[in-house]
Amino acid sequence: MVDCLAVAHRRGVAEAGQEDGDAELVAAVQSGRMAAFDILVRRHRPRVVGVLYHLTGNREDAADLCQEAFVRALCHIHDFRGRSKFYTWLYRIAVNLALEQMRRRRLRSFYSLEQLASGAESDGVVLALASQLKTDKALLIKELQQQLNGALQELSPKHRTVVVLAEVEGLSMEEIGQVLGCSTGTVRSRLHYGKERLRSLLGRYLQS
Amino acid sequence: MDPDERLRQLLRWKRWERPDGASWARFDVALQERRLRALVKESVRKRLLRLLHRVVRPGLAMAGMLGAAVVLTHLPSYSDGLAGPREMEFLLLTLEGEIDGLESELFSEADDGVCYVASSIPSGGNALLTAYHF
Numbered sequence: 001m002v003d004c005l006a007v008a009h010r011r012g013v014a015e016a017g018q019e020d021g022d023a024e025l026v027a028a029v030q031s032g033r034m035a036a037f038d039i040l041v042r043r044h045r046p047r048v049v050g051v052l053y054h055l056t057g058n059r060e061d062a063a064d065l066c067q068e069a070f071v072r073a074l075c076h077i078h079d080f081r082g083r084s085k086f087y088t089w090l091y092r093i094a095v096n097l098a099l100e101q102m103r104r105r106r107l108r109s110f111y112s113l114e115q116l117a118s119g120a121e122s123d124g125v126v127l128a129l130a131s132q133l134k135t136d137k138a139l140l141i142k143e144l145q146q147q148l149n150g151a152l153q154e155l156s157p158k159h160r161t162v163v164v165l166a167e168v169e170g171l172s173m174e175e176i177g178q179v180l181g182c183s184t185g186t187v188r189s190r191l192h193y194g195k196e197r198l199r200s201l202l203g204r205y206l207q208s
Numbered sequence: 209m210d211p212d213e214r215l216r217q218l219l220r221w222k223r224w225e226r227p228d229g230a231s232w233a234r235f236d237v238a239l240q241e242r243r244l245r246a247l248v249k250e251s252v253r254k255r256l257l258r259l260l261h262r263v264v265r266p267g268l269a270m271a272g273m274l275g276a277a278v279v280l281t282h283l284p285s286y287s288d289g290l291a292g293p294r295e296m297e298f299l300l301l302t303l304e305g306e307i308d309g310l311e312s313e314l315f316s317e318a319d320d321g322v323c324y325v326a327s328s329i330p331s332g333g334n335a336l337l338t339a340y341h342f
Contacts, residue, residue, distance in 0.1 A: 046226065070243075115225070116226075117224045120225075123224065125220075126221065195212070198219075199211055205214065
């Protein structure tokens with residue numbers, strides 16, 4: 001099941017990253033054909049909402065920021081010159097919005113968990129943990145969702161962003177560097193630190 | 209299992225957290241509203257900028273002319289040093305160079321020491337008639 005999800009996700013990534021398709025759609029929007037923008041929205045919204053949800057830990061905020069990111073992208077579509085892929089440009093807008101919001105709301109954050117798609121309960125890691133911890137699957141899923149989100153929120157925004165983009169979204173170091181406007185060396189070091197911190201926070205689930 | 213690998217699996221498991229179909233319907237409606245708001249805001253902003261451009265540019269030019277008139281008539285150094293229509297003509301040419309579109313004409317009455325300057329900006333349609341005493 002993990003593989004199915006990974007393949008589906010990678011396919012999503014590949015579809016979203018159809019540079020040619022995206023480039024054509026962006027060119028169409030730049031020439032005033034707004035219907036092309038709707039296609040771009042439909043193509044990229046699941047991933048953008050996903051990233052924003054994992055960053056903020058709040059599904060309402062994620063939807064709100066995602067809408068704002070698309071509106072900003074539309075307003076600045078003429079600034080997009082195609083030097084990077086459209087989705088890295090879009091991620092950059094979305095991530096900057098999220099970081100801005102996190103800075104503003106440093107002292108107050110509300111979490112609201114997203115729904116789990118059907119299939120989450122039969123994922124390999126859940127089956128392995130349920131048998132290892134000898135616990136009920138439904139309870140474990142609930143607990144895992146809370147613990148994972150809680151642990152991610154313990155990271156600083158810049159470490160969280162790199163972990164989410166690399167490990168949850170599957171972006172390459174170069175792509176993350178483009179999104180965040182930093183070197184791949186910086187990305188690697190943030191990822192290393194972020195994962196180290198997560199290992200200490202989620203120790204209970206990582207022991208064999 | 210290697211803790212690193214388990215951590216990766218757990219983080220990948222988060223991909224199952226996804227909005228359902230109803231959420232997307234709400235999302236689309238809200239996005240459409242935001243797009244329209246942004247569109248209206250942008251169009252109002254552009255209109256205001258155009259209006260400001262039309263009003264402020266000639267106004268600024270006129271203010272410049274008035275400022276020059278004040279300097280020419282009140283400051284002793286100018287009154288003493290530039291006492292004649294020729295110097296006035298030079299100053300007007302300098303002003304024309306600085307203010308885009310400014311056109312001015314100098315009428316001088318040599319015997320009573322009064323210079324009249326008519327200034328206008330073609331795009332703005334404002335005109336100013338100033339009298340300078342020497």
